[in-house]
Amino acid sequence: MIVIIQGGGDLGSGVVLRLYRAGFSIIITELAQPLAVRRLVSFSEAVYAGETIVEEVKGVLVKNIHHALQIIEGGEIPIIVDPEGKICTEIVPDVIIDARMKKTENHRDLMHSPLIIGLGPGFIAGDNCHAFVETNRGHFLGRVYWTGTPEVDTGIPGLVGQVGAERVLRSPNKGIFLTQCKIGDIVEEGQGIAEIGGMMVKTPFYGMMRGLLRSGVFVNKNIKIGDVDPRIDYRLCTMVSEKSLAVAGGVVEAILTNYHFTGFSRQ
Numbered sequence: 001m002i003v004i005i006q007g008g009g010d011l012g013s014g015v016v017l018r019l020y021r022a023g024f025s026i027i028i029t030e031l032a033q034p035l036a037v038r039r040l041v042s043f044s045e046a047v048y049a050g051e052t053i054v055e056e057v058k059g060v061l062v063k064n065i066h067h068a069l070q071i072i073e074g075g076e077i078p079i080i081v082d083p084e085g086k087i088c089t090e091i092v093p094d095v096i097i098d099a100r101m102k103k104t105e106n107h108r109d110l111m112h113s114p115l116i117i118g119l120g121p122g123f124i125a126g127d128n129c130h131a132f133v134e135t136n137r138g139h140f141l142g143r144v145y146w147t148g149t150p151e152v153d154t155g156i157p158g159l160v161g162q163v164g165a166e167r168v169l170r171s172p173n174k175g176i177f178l179t180q181c182k183i184g185d186i187v188e189e190g191q192g193i194a195e196i197g198g199m200m201v202k203t204p205f206y207g208m209m210r211g212l213l214r215s216g217v218f219v220n221k222n223i224k225i226g227d228v229d230p231r232i233d234y235r236l237c238t239m240v241s242e243k244s245l246a247v248a249g250g251v252v253e254a255i256l257t258n259y260h261f262t263g264f265s266r267q
Contacts, residue, residue: 003255004029004093008044008079009036010211011119011135012099013054014244015251016043016077020057022252025072027093028059029082037211037224040183041240046079048214055239065090095255098129115258117251121153130258133250135243142246144254166204169226171219173197179215184208184237187228194225203228210237 003019005012008028016026034044043059045052051060059077062068065087068078080087088096095115108116108128118128120135125147134140136151171177175197187193187203193212194201196219211227219225229236 001025001095002027002091002093003095003097004085004088005097005099006085007099007101008034008042008046008059009099009101010038010041010240011101011244011247012097013041013043014240015097015099015119015248017055017057017240018245018248018252019255020077024255026077027068027072027087027091028077028079029085029087030079031083032081033217035213035217035219035223037213037227038183038237038241039211039214040238041244043077043079045214047081097251098123101135115255117254118150119247119251121150124149131254133247133254135247137243141243142250144250144257167207167228167230168224169193169201169203169228171196171221171223171225172199172201174220175199175218177213177215177217177219177225179212181209181212183210183212184234186232196225201225205230208232208234208237 001024003024004027005016006029008030019026028043030044030047034047036042036044039045041054043052043054046059046061051058059079060071062071062078062080068080071078093114097117099119101120102122110130116129118132123129123132125132125145131144131146132150134143134150173196177194177196179194181193186208189205191203192200193203207228207230210229213225
């Protein structure tokens with residue numbers, strides 16, 4: 001069974017890992033310039049580096065569907081730059097998972113579509129997805145819904161080590177993101193860690209850089225560019241989050257529920 005996951009950021013990559021370990025064949029589609037901050041746990045990093053490893057699972061950048069199928073046969077994860085989803089005209093997947101976290105979504109024709117699972121805000125079950133998985137932290141995180149809509153995006157990051165919104169660094173203006181800092185570096189309060197369009201980005205407290213954009217990418221104003229973790233534990237930089245795994249569990253539930261009732265067929 002082929003599963004296409006749109007978006008190889010940290011949330012989508014957590015889903016990829018859980019499905020891969022459960023025996024599913026996966027193709028990731030990505031933008032030409034992904035802006036994942038938690039790059040050590042994001043398969044999207046392969047777009048820049050050619051290949052990447054997330055928790056001992058290898059992802060490889062491919063140029064076409066034939067190469068993608070070869071990579072799957074070799075037990076690895078193919079990533080293809082395909083923001084328009086054109087790959088679905090070359091291969092019909094059994095499942096499409098939209099992990100792009102766009103928070104807005106247009107209507108889809110679901111009548112003859114493969115199973116479509118949306119992650120987070122912007123989805124309406126029965127209108128632009130068959131089911132969605134809640135991504136908001138709290139009691140409903142990871143739950144699967146076949147009707148209704150997810151909780152509204154609050155824009156407030158979840159607590160990490162009792163630190164919330166202040167742990168997330170955002171671009172003060174648009175421009176080229178430049179840094180010599182690395183994920184895993186320990187930073188001091190007020191330390192300058194990056195420059196964007198002549199403006200310095202400083203850290204709000206002592207901690208470890210759990211996430212950081214790749215130097216040299218262009219960003220717009222207010223884009224998330226870094227994540228400072230007050231817990232000084234490098235393992236947390238290299239492992240997918242509990243949130244990603246909870247959402248991934250919901251995806252597995254949705255796929256198996258659909259199989260139980262339809263045998264994966266949407267015709």
